[in-house]
Amino acid sequence: MPENSSSGPAVEVNKLSFAYGRQRVLDGLSLEVPSGISFGLLGPNGAGKTTLIRLLVGLLKARAGTILTLGRKPSPKIAHLIGYMPQLPSLYAELSVIQNAEFFARIYRLRERKQRAQRVEEVIKLVDLWEDRNKSVANLSGGMKQRASLACAIVHNPPLLFLDEPTVGLDPELRVTFWEYFSALTRQGATLIISSHTMDDAAHCDRLAFMRDGRVIALGSPDELRQAAGRAKATLEDAFLHFVRREEKKDVG
Amino acid sequence: MSASILTIASRIINQLIRDRRTLILIVVVPLVIASLVGVSVPDKRILDYTAPAILAVLILFFGFLLTGISFLRERSQGTLERLMASPVSRLDIVGGYLLGFLLFAVLQTMVLFFYLIYVLNVNFYGDLWQILVFQVLIGIGAVCMGTFFSVLAKNEFQMVQFIPMIIVPQMFLCGLLWPVEQMPEYLQWLANVLPMTYGVSGIRALMLQGQNLLDIGKEVGVLAAYAVGLLILAAVTLRRGTG
Numbered sequence: 001m002p003e004n005s006s007s008g009p010a011v012e013v014n015k016l017s018f019a020y021g022r023q024r025v026l027d028g029l030s031l032e033v034p035s036g037i038s039f040g041l042l043g044p045n046g047a048g049k050t051t052l053i054r055l056l057v058g059l060l061k062a063r064a065g066t067i068l069t070l071g072r073k074p075s076p077k078i079a080h081l082i083g084y085m086p087q088l089p090s091l092y093a094e095l096s097v098i099q100n101a102e103f104f105a106r107i108y109r110l111r112e113r114k115q116r117a118q119r120v121e122e123v124i125k126l127v128d129l130w131e132d133r134n135k136s137v138a139n140l141s142g143g144m145k146q147r148a149s150l151a152c153a154i155v156h157n158p159p160l161l162f163l164d165e166p167t168v169g170l171d172p173e174l175r176v177t178f179w180e181y182f183s184a185l186t187r188q189g190a191t192l193i194i195s196s197h198t199m200d201d202a203a204h205c206d207r208l209a210f211m212r213d214g215r216v217i218a219l220g221s222p223d224e225l226r227q228a229a230g231r232a233k234a235t236l237e238d239a240f241l242h243f244v245r246r247e248e249k250k251d252v253g
Numbered sequence: 254m255s256a257s258i259l260t261i262a263s264r265i266i267n268q269l270i271r272d273r274r275t276l277i278l279i280v281v282v283p284l285v286i287a288s289l290v291g292v293s294v295p296d297k298r299i300l301d302y303t304a305p306a307i308l309a310v311l312i313l314f315f316g317f318l319l320t321g322i323s324f325l326r327e328r329s330q331g332t333l334e335r336l337m338a339s340p341v342s343r344l345d346i347v348g349g350y351l352l353g354f355l356l357f358a359v360l361q362t363m364v365l366f367f368y369l370i371y372v373l374n375v376n377f378y379g380d381l382w383q384i385l386v387f388q389v390l391i392g393i394g395a396v397c398m399g400t401f402f403s404v405l406a407k408n409e410f411q412m413v414q415f416i417p418m419i420i421v422p423q424m425f426l427c428g429l430l431w432p433v434e435q436m437p438e439y440l441q442w443l444a445n446v447l448p449m450t451y452g453v454s455g456i457r458a459l460m461l462q463g464q465n466l467l468d469i470g471k472e473v474g475v476l477a478a479y480a481v482g483l484l485i486l487a488a489v490t491l492r493r494g495t496g
Contacts, residue, residue: 057338079340090331094268106260107339136271152335 008071010035010160010191011056016065018051018214025051027214028065033193034207035159038186041195042202042240043211049195050087052211053162056193057084070160080109083158087165089145093138097129097148100137101155108156123151126181143174150181161185163194167201179204199236208236210243218243257341261349265323266356279319279357283311283365291373304375305460306429308365309452312358312388314420316395317402320354321412324403333491343488351396351484358392359385378463386466387459390476391452397483404490423449428457448479 011033018026026048033039041049054060055067058074072078091100101120110116124130127147132140137148146166153161163182167175182192182204194205202208203222210218210225218225222236229239269276287307294300327333336346362385369375402419406412426433426440427449433441444450455472458464466473 059334059338076340076342079338082338084335084338086331086334088331090335092264092268092332093330094271095264099264099267103260103264104335104339107257107336107341109256109340111256 008035009033009068010070011039011193012066012068013052013056014066016052016055016062016067018048018055018060018063020051025214026055029211029214029216030065031209031216031219033191035191036186036189037206038182038192038194038204040202040205040208041193041211042197042199042208042236044197046213047197047211048214049197049211050164051214053084053164053193053195057082057162080156081159083153083156083161085149085153085161085163085166087168089137089142089149091137091145091149091152094136096134096136097124097140097151098133100148101151104152105155108158110156119155119157123155126154126184127151128177142169143171146170146174146178150178154185158190160191161193163192165195165197167196167198175200199240202236210240212244212247215247217247255342255345255348257345258348258352261341261346262352262356265350265353268323269353269357275319279315279361280364283307283315283361284368286311287365287369287373291369297374300373301376301461302457303429304369304373305456306427306453308362308369308384308388308460309391309456310424310427310429310449311365312362312391313395313423313449313452314416315361316354316358316392317399317420318412318416319357320350320396320399321403321406321415322399322409323350324400325406325409325412328403329408343491346491347397347400347484347488350400351393354396355389355392358388358395362388377460379459379461380465383466384456384459387452387455387469387473387476390473390480391448393480394448394476394483397480397487400487401483401490423447426450427453429453448476451475 009032013029013031016026016029017024029052041052043049051060055062056069056074058076058079067074070078070081092103095103098120101124102116105116105120110119124133127150129144129147129151132144137145140148146169150166153163167178170178182194186192194201196202205222207221208225209216218228220228225239226234226236229242231238287304290303290307291300294303366381366384370377398419402415403412406415426436426444426447433444433450436444451472455469455476458469
């Protein structure tokens with residue numbers, strides 16, 4: 001795993017605001033993600049999860065507030081320390097699985113041929129696509145494309161990984177497999193920031209940020225958030241609704 | 254040259270090699286067009302005059318279309334976003350596209366050149382390598398133009414609409430069909446600001462008059478200026494931040 005340039009939090013966001021034209025998407029959002037954990041950004045569509053991830057990887061520029069990714073402002077200089085899996089599979093359809101992984105390995109500066117070939121084989125095997133490595137991405141099923149996309153995002157062994165709705169459209173069995181991959185990555189010391197709108201995913205994360213209307217409405221571990229809902233055997237869904245109602249009351253007040 | 258440029262160029266070559274149908278069309282379509290011109294032109298002297306212009310115009314056409322659509326697909330499939338989040342620079346991306354597509358442009362020029370000379374018996378007095386260098390110069394402009402206009406298109410249909418807007422006027426005004434000097438003065442003025450006019454006049458000088466690249470310094474200079482300008486424009490509009 002490449003050396004993390006910072007021993008502090010993997011991500012620090014302070015009073016971050018962003019708008020597409022006049023449409024405000026993030027509104028004074030602050031959060032901190034400790035290193036080496038899986039951190040879930042949970043919220044409905046339109047909560048600002050994807051925009052936040054795109055800001056954190058440096059694809060968008062903040063209008064107000066500050067972002068520190070691995071202790072530095074997001075820029076191409078730290079891009080090799082970051083893995084990014086967008087919502088769409090985002091692969092070259094004409095190329096095979098192995099050609100896609102090889103391409104991203106080279107783009108992420110795995111220069112040494114033998115080491116690169118070894119790593120490409122390792123990640124394709126990890127996502128269980130070795131048998132299908134020579135198939136064109138265009139001929140893969142949706143779940144296989146997602147797995148190939150994950151392989152390309154982790155091929156350079158980044159210490160920080162952003163996964164934008166990685167389990168959308170996956171069947172339950174594959175969803176479990178994906179969470180096994182993610183757990184393996186955090187065990188190796190990587191920090192994972194995962195956006196999702198399903199509470200099934202939330203339960204797997206070490207810490208969560210509930211998001212709504214461009215703001216973080218609650219922050220904590222899944223257990224802490226369940227307890228905060230104030231009901232015995234509360235689910236994360238209950239917890240989310242509890243915090244939504246609390247925010248609504250605040251807004252009315 | 255940066256390793257990322259070579260990586261992106263080799264990926265483009267791999268993509269085109271795996272897309273056999275497109276590869277065959279890149280080679281065969283120019284030959285069909287050249288054959289149609291060769292068979293339909295009644296006077297051999299007219300064919301000699303038209304053939305070099307076909308070489309130049311087809312590089313512009315294919316360079317623009319292939320790059321434009323490829324970039325558009327990079328955007329719509331999300332691969333461009335993925336690239337922009339990686340350590341490669343905007344110039345690396347445009348440079349990789351240039352190198353990748355220019356190899357095909359050179360291949361296309363050579364196939365078409367030998368077809369014109371040995372099958373259609375077009376007269377030729379210059380050096381092949383100088384023609385290739387000049388074609389690459391036209392190709393750089395075409396690839397950068399395609400990259401830039403792909404920013405303005407939201408889908409392939411819109412990209413294709415740029416052909417009648419950007420490419421066809423240049424084909425009519427560049428001297429492919431009739432000499433620029435015989436056009437009305439206002440059209441001559443327009444023709445003289447379009448790069449393809451210099452492309453056609455330069456390649457005619459190379460092929461028909463046996464001149465060399467130094468003799469056509471004005472044409473080379475104008476095309477190089479266009480290439481640099483369009484390269485900068487393409488790189489600048491390929492923003493890292495898309496918001």
